[in-house]
Amino acid sequence: MLPSMPETPVGLCSSCTHQRMIRSGRGSTFSMCERGLKDDAWPKYPRLPVLRCRGYEPAGPAPVRDAA
Numbered sequence: 907m908l909p910s911m912p913e914t915p916v917g918l919c920s921s922c923t924h925q926r927m928i929r930s931g932r933g934s935t936f937s938m939c940e941r942g943l944k945d946d947a948w949p950k951y952p953r954l955p956v957l958r959c960r961g962y963e964p965a966g967p968a969p970v971r972d973a974a
């Protein structure tokens with residue numbers, strides 16, 4: 907069973923550039939690691955909370971968009 911949110915603390919993934927949040931058809935939210943899509947050595951859905959990860963890269967600030 908996948909660790910759904912927000913009941914499960916996510917840890918490092920919540921501030922990592924490789925995290926992607928997935929919403930299921932039932933409305934549950936999951937933390938997915940995009941490294942796991944490209945590299946079989948990485949779990950697509952890591953066991954939460956992730957406290958240490960050699961692939962961690964802090965996400966940059968949210969992009970600023972111009973007003974229309």
Ligand code: SF4
Binds near residue numbers: 922938940956963
């Ligand atoms: S690289 Fe590590 S910290 Fe980043 S999303 Fe994947 S598992 Fe989480």
